[in-house]
Amino acid sequence: MQHLKPSRGPGQDGKAGPPPADAAYSDAQLLLAARLYYVDGILQTKIGRMVGVSQAKVSRMLAAARQRGLVRITVPEFEPRDAALEQQLCRRLKLKHAVVVRQIAGQSPAESRNTLGYFAGSVAAGWLAACGTIAVAGGRTLQCLADSMGRQPGPAQPTIVQAMGNVDAAPGQYDGSEIGRGLAQRWRGNFLALNTPAFVPDASVCRRLGEMREIREVFERLASADAALVGIGNLVESVFIERRVLQPRDIQSLRRAGAVGEILGRFYNDAGKQCATPYCDRVISMALDKLRKIPLVVGVVAGDDRTEAIRAALRGGLINALVIDDRAARLLLESRRLTGRR
Template sequence: MVVGWEERRQLVKVANLYYMDGWTQEQIAKKVGVSRPIVSRILQKARDSKVVEVYIKDENIHTVGLEQQLEKCYGLKDSIVVPTIGLTTDMIKKAVGQASAYYLSKHLKKMNVSQLGISWGSTLAELVKEYPFERKEQMNIVPLVGGMGTQRVEIHANQLAYELAKKMNCTCSYLYAPAIVETKELKERLVSMREISSVLEEGKKVDVALIGLGNPYRGSMRKLGYLKDNDLKQLRKLGVVGDIGSRFFDESGVVVNHSLNDKVIALPLEQLKKVKEVIGVVEGTHKMESTQAALKGNYLDVLIIDEQTALALLEAK
């Protein structure tokens, strides 16, 4: 773009007042003797002709760019990418927990939420740990998946609902059932009990759902003994890449036809799709395939994720 000396001088003058001295466009218009829209066009021309080049000098510019790409590629309402440079695995999980807690606290202030659903997992446990103390007396927190026993109690949905309710000074419900039971018949008997069926019904009516994403081959379900080696072999044969609330799905996000899914006590994934807003919280590149499949299945509206996993997601697109 060729710009004459006099015009170039005006571009520099206006740009200097705006970018260096902090004048408003209205103030510049009065000073130069033109209208505010003309000042706006002069500033745009200064950028187009390279008189002005804008640089954002902050590490967050990279992650903000990733957020925009994720939203565009996967049709998300919102996304938060957490920087990971120089952090250990434990530090990354804590950072994702902090970012998720901040996002949720800020987000709930804008929404009229009476029922908040929560699934289970170590990343969600970090969110709860980092959540600030505040008053949300009108809210009730609902566990979206069963979970009983003495191992890793701190990551079970009931415990997370209880701890988060303490932070919010609100009430919570309890789903007194295992995540996966031994037989389909036992599951049917349990879900017919009023104490369990009423909480499952509450889960269908939550305004916002907080969920973690699992890799069944490397996640907590295997460590807790819910999944045996034979189960994992069968899931591999069926092409299972992940789970949400202990319900298993393939690379397209389709729930697989396996007996394990018939023995799960949790909110069905088809019901999850009907929740107004589902916030997925993810940490670790080993969950990339699970996350991609969940996005393909349209289970998530918001994604909070670490930087490395976000990069892997975009590279796999």
């Protein structure tokens, strides 16, 4: 094939510089490669044999075709959020904010969490723009949301405070320590870590840790938080079971005590009140009574198995904003006896 030989522009030393990387290919060559790939679905290895280049160069040719405007990719309009459901949630549940992201049929739980986080991240970040202190819990869905929050949209450089100890001895990517540290770095703020396990062996250990100056300072800062980001767990798919902090027999004990949901490692009943169990004295996290006093508490949920837990959190005044998928939002609105926190 005949290649175009465009004139070379001057380099930094005034001499002729090298041509652009894609200048060696004519429009006709690029159109041929693009046609074979995008229209006919031919593999790049076979395209390479047809146009006389390597597979790696086929990828560069396709990129060059897009850069020259020879390939224009159009996608039918897709609105990832459901504005009508957002308005219904705010009106009926007296929420300050809500973002509802459409769930695509056939998505796995992990895919649903990632989609929710991607499309809701910038919206939730906007809610926090004026906040000076933000309490952050842990959780898989919350981690997906935080990863998509990007740069802080407001002028403030907030202090991010870990609101619950780490689930186990090796902090994972969805522990509050990792989520909070990542947010603080992206938002050029400060981070206060709660360097303890979420659950300790007994009440005496919990009490002694709480008396340490470093831990007291974290809880004092949490008490003055302007906002909080929390996940909402249930007793079916619990990260505490997944990471073997709680055993199935522990979950059975919590069920007998009336637990229907979990926030900050604290299990609560249908009225949104913490269940009276031995676990109350073993968890190191912000107390639910303190959480209720924070002006903005955003519950972050993906999946249609959390309706009862969300409903109880609303009854108990534990949250007043929601990041949620559309299926879970519909189930929540269909459920009865809802009372929202004002």
